Amino acid sequence: MSEMIREDGRKYNELRPIKIEAGVLERADGSAYLEVGGNKILVAVYGPRESYIRRLLEPNTGVIRCRYNMAPFSVDDRKRPGPDRRSSEISKITADALRPALMLENYPRSMVDIYIEVIEAEGGTRCAGITAASVALVDAGIPMKDIVVGCAAGKVNDEVVLDLSEVEDKEGQADVPIAIMPRTGEITLLQSDGDLTEEEFQKAIDLAMEGCMKVSELQKEALMKKYSTE
């Protein structure tokens, strides 16, 4: 791999600075705040609880619902408030990425609600949202098999690099966001946008996996910090 330095001074395998805090909201059952580069993301989790939306409930298992939302002031051009195609897609893939870690069969006829609020966006918000949501789920005390973590790799200037910034995402050739369960390495999200050779695609997945393992440590540290001082 080359020694190319990226526009923000990072090496090809370097993450942006990350800060994670667990349990930041009084009223939610679980919550988390995460910053990665210029992203600022707040997550609130409620449940498992009964839901008034009876048609969504399942007799033999709990269900999760996720809402990913960008604040109007989170991006350079004002984001029109309310759901759109992109936020509906991210809400769905986030719920799909987290579901395998949750032991929802223990909670029939109940619902877990996850609200992801992007306060500022700077590329990679879907992975950051998944990472923060997982910490908030643990904070809510919901039994889980693993703490899901997300991270992306991509291709910029013909190089496979880790954790694309917004500029790299817009000017780059490809973006491969993934989420994994770090204990087993099981992939729970895999998307690919852009052009990659088979070899580059494999490299991107390997690099994103490495990134996930590093972020996973920070998730655990955030939870330890919250629960070892109480």
Ligand code: UDP
């Ligand atoms: N973005 C934006 N306006 C929008 C949606 C996205 O400026 O309406 C920016 C934002 O910084 C986001 C980035 O474009 O993080 C990349 O968006 P993408 O759809 O690839 O999702 P993400 O990388 O955030 O998961």
